[in-house]
Amino acid sequence: MSDKSINPKGTKDYGPIELLSRRFIINTIRKVFISFGYSEIETPSMEKRLTLYEKYGEEGDKFIFNIINSGDKVKKADVKALSSGKLNQFVSSISEKGLRFDLTVPLARFVAQHFNEISFPFKRFQIQKVWRSDRPQKGRFQEFTQCDADVIGSDSLFLEYEMIQIYSKIFKKLGLKDVIIKVNHREILNSIARKIGLVNKFNEFIILVDKKEKIGVDKLRNSLKKDLNIKDRHLDDLFELFEFSGKLSDFINKITEEFTDSNSIAAIEEINQFYKLIKDSNDLVKVEFDISLARGLNYYTGLIFEISHPNSSLGSLGGGGRYSDLTKSFGVDNLPGIGISFGLERIHLLMNEKDIFPPLKDPSNDILVVNFDTNFINDLKDIVESLRGVGKSIFIYPDSVKIPKQFSFANKNKFHSVLIYGQEEKDNEVIKIRSMNDGKEKLFKFKKFISEFSKM
Amino acid sequence: MSDKSINPKGTKDYGPIELLSRRFIINTIRKVFISFGYSEIETPSMEKRLTLYEKYGEEGDKFIFNIINSGDKVKKADVKALSSGKLNQFVSSISEKGLRFDLTVPLARFVAQHFNEISFPFKRFQIQKVWRSDRPQKGRFQEFTQCDADVIGSDSLFLEYEMIQIYSKIFKKLGLKDVIIKVNHREILNSIARKIGLVNKFNEFIILVDKKEKIGVDKLRNSLKKDLNIKDRHLDDLFELFEFSGKLSDFINKITEEFTDSNSIAAIEEINQFYKLIKDSNDLVKVEFDISLARGLNYYTGLIFEISHPNSSLGSLGGGGRYSDLTKSFGVDNLPGIGISFGLERIHLLMNEKDIFPPLKDPSNDILVVNFDTNFINDLKDIVESLRGVGKSIFIYPDSVKIPKQFSFANKNKFHSVLIYGQEEKDNEVIKIRSMNDGKEKLFKFKKFISEFSKM
Structure with a gap:
């Protein structure tokens, strides 16, 4: 590097x-x-x-820590002080400020x-x-x-x-x-x-x-x-x-x-x-x-x-x-x-x-929404908005790349769960939630998702 | 100044x-x-x-903003660069770091x-x-x-x-x-x-x-x-x-x-x-x-x-x-x-x-405890501890100076209320709370202070 x-x-x-x-x-x-x-x-x-x-x-x-004066002010450098080893005097000739x-x-x-x-x-x-x-x-x-x-x-x-x-x-x-x-x-x-x-x-x-x-x-x-x-x-x-x-x-x-x-x-x-x-x-x-x-x-x-x-x-x-x-x-x-x-x-x-910290979890990694296609993401707009409104963090995967790649990402980043909504789910009017802890999946009716999910 | x-x-x-x-x-x-x-x-x-x-x-x-190298490192100052007006070169001879x-x-x-x-x-x-x-x-x-x-x-x-x-x-x-x-x-x-x-x-x-x-x-x-x-x-x-x-x-x-x-x-x-x-x-x-x-x-x-x-x-x-x-x-x-x-x-x-900020109040200025004498403060120890435990900020006035001075301080600093416990209150086994908004005072039984006060 x-x-x-x-x-x-x-x-x-x-x-x-x-x-x-x-x-x-x-x-x-x-x-x-x-x-x-x-x-x-x-x-x-x-x-x-x-x-x-x-x-x-x-x-x-x-x-x-001393900060060097900006621009032309450094021209005032006390070169004599430098050559005679008076370093403090030299520094003070080109620095008016220091860090706390x-x-x-x-x-x-x-x-x-x-x-x-x-x-x-x-x-x-x-x-x-x-x-x-x-x-x-x-x-x-x-x-x-x-x-x-x-x-x-x-x-x-x-x-x-x-x-x-x-x-x-x-x-x-x-x-x-x-x-x-x-x-x-x-x-x-x-x-x-x-x-x-x-x-x-x-x-x-x-x-x-x-x-x-x-x-x-x-x-x-x-x-x-x-x-x-x-x-x-x-x-x-x-x-x-x-x-x-x-x-x-x-x-x-x-x-x-x-x-x-x-x-x-x-x-x-x-x-x-x-x-x-x-x-x-x-x-x-x-x-x-x-x-x-x-x-x-x-x-x-x-x-x-x-x-x-x-x-x-x-x-x-x-x-x-x-x-x-x-x-x-x-x-x-x-x-x-x-x-x-x-x-x-x-x-x-x-x-x-x-090792006495309480368990700490990144608050930004609640739910990953799998990206099948922008259209499916669009359908989820109100649901995502509602989830964010009740304090959940929703990470919409930005690219519709292969699904295993998206799951592997969710796994690496320790997401709590993954929201799955693709063609199959759309056809059945459901949303699938997979818990990343135990891999268990649960289906929710699309229209009742927020009320049922918040009861979980 | x-x-x-x-x-x-x-x-x-x-x-x-x-x-x-x-x-x-x-x-x-x-x-x-x-x-x-x-x-x-x-x-x-x-x-x-x-x-x-x-x-x-x-x-x-x-x-x-450039930070000057510490200690003897400034001896490496490129004085020639300075005298020939190459200020960047001069600065870089005495600075390895800058502020974000x-x-x-x-x-x-x-x-x-x-x-x-x-x-x-x-x-x-x-x-x-x-x-x-x-x-x-x-x-x-x-x-x-x-x-x-x-x-x-x-x-x-x-x-x-x-x-x-x-x-x-x-x-x-x-x-x-x-x-x-x-x-x-x-x-x-x-x-x-x-x-x-x-x-x-x-x-x-x-x-x-x-x-x-x-x-x-x-x-x-x-x-x-x-x-x-x-x-x-x-x-x-x-x-x-x-x-x-x-x-x-x-x-x-x-x-x-x-x-x-x-x-x-x-x-x-x-x-x-x-x-x-x-x-x-x-x-x-x-x-x-x-x-x-x-x-x-x-x-x-x-x-x-x-x-x-x-x-x-x-x-x-x-x-x-x-x-x-x-x-x-x-x-x-x-x-x-x-x-x-x-x-x-x-x-x-x-x-x-x-002017669109919500009303903001210093969270450190809930209750000022008037200081009559260290002994009275000592009597209040458990009560102060309990109040702090339920999230109240308790400012004990550190000196037992004249009472009007302490009230004037509470007023200036916009404390919500003042806790008064001197000889008179001690004799009557009560604690007096004065609201700094309206000047109204309320007496609480000493022994039941926490339970009664928290109901207010």
Whole structure:
């Protein structure tokens, strides 16, 4: 097959059945979001370069897809920047737009732009594609779909609890009730960073710690030592903390002992309140604190979440957390918010691996009408119209080719049944229906077809 | 507002109500496609440069959005090509991918790539966004949505008729039964081109004629004269033909007189058969032949369609036609096909102008629960859970701020009702529901709330 006949790496074509299974997940998520009072919005696939950049950290910016300016505008290419290796500067000289990298920054831009039309607290959800030029691998695509719910304009901890409720409801509905919601607080990570002598390198620290699952403890230790100059005794303290496992209440006791500065005390108070809200709920999936949970993105400031699944190598199925000033860089201050995200492709992969989708059938393949000749098709016009009217899909075979060929087509495409009306049926004023499951045939009087068929 | 807080030109943000009205159109189209036996697929937003280019004619290629190669790959920029003004060559040195320009070329690529998994005739539909860097204006966006139905692997004229049925059904369901389907045949245009002495410039001719509606008859005449060197007497003949209006049967008589070469005779025979299929159908919208209808894209070879609306300046609401070898450039021969497309944004604009959408209400705004205090919210847990279970959306106000503020929020966001449960209600073991339409309040016994409320 020639190269031009293949879709780009990291992207996927979706046939009817796979599309249905994706929609099954999307509709489950959408329904739950709506039931919690979140309203849906959509934003453009492209955002201005100014909107996108410097929001995801250096690590993130690298993976933004840039769109080349159209027409003569490319003449402005900064060739000097190119020859002196300033690739970012070169790209920015010929690109004013990029593809959406996530749904959170577009939300912040949306809130800033439409500030006067929105009444807060603004509960919105958004289910759209995002693009990242990251190296593709299992569960990681260059084009994928995020399903996000956010609340902007409230700092109530009740929302942290609501997010856990939403996660639980959705994963239970999808049949993935054994997911684990890992929780941490950015301020605790901040306290740790201070404690081990890190100043002004918090973002670098977060990005490295976020890679713990991916690269393993040993490599992380080496990186922290080499890249951030953390001393061995501090690393010992850090990894002792990272290895803590135990009940939530024990964990809270531990960090209360460990961190006594005022920022930590405020964070621990939040964790305590959050714990109070969730501890008596019996409808939640498992919630665990994980002090090594970091989340790669810069904007989080409070409690952060990540969904993992035991016995799965897929990485996180979603994540989110509290942010205090997402819209600040768009000129709107004092709008705290919180958001969570579901990664459609990974949830889809996992559900496929576990084989837990309900049976899905292409809704377009109810009845195939065998084409003997246009005249017979013409006779069936009203009947076809009526069947379509009651929600049946009717595929009229477009060519009057040999009948076995038409039956073989119906078989391959898993049609439910085949409608047969040729000379013999016309002469007897009947319509024959063959069920493709068992090959059984049934005759209906032509004039009473609709009423008798709908009773079947 | 700073520049970075604004979405790119030619794109749009969609709030909940506008999104609902878009979905209303999409769902109507999707249901009809399914009822005719078309199966849904989706393809990636990005396609390889090789896949996209040289399919839409020079005119089209200009408007493809190109994506810059990631990371160090931009170092390969062909600076010489840039400095010598070969902009295409320059762009192709730093771009391997572009954004989907329509849904037809991706379909052709899909069919070539998955040829062995598909059984033909392949009836597929696809409802996805496409991107063109054309100058934005009313009804023309840089990001817009096409809704396409195609059949690949059959040359049956029955499909031309089916396409007219699908157009008619959908526009009637949308309340736009006064649309007009203009029909022409590419071969007739070919005959005209030969007749007026055009050789090897058919594509240029098509592209110019396609602009007739946009630029008007006088400018078209000038362009044909200047760009294609057509003589005045030939232009007289051409515009006489273009001005023909009359009944379908008269039109067929006219072209039968006019064109007597074998290609034309075959085309006229097709038009005749098509006419026979549609002439006795009383469920179709108006179908008119228009000999100046050209359709801008290169791949059409037979009957072509375009949807226009009287009293609208929006341009066409959709179009399509027969193609004999769409997949040829992807290495698959002898697969004739036919396809039609609906332009979501223009249909949406027109329906808005005519104000014919059914009443649409944000499904996320059923009931707002007033937040007196977390404890009261906690008492309501089972009730909220039950309401959500029966499909109600419940927005719990996240902060226990002043009650008038919460009511004003409910009012602004057009909630159907507000659930009130504070100290007074708790003491009396009741729940108060206020309807936001008329301000009427109703008390329910706390313990019987769900059963009594659901009877309302």
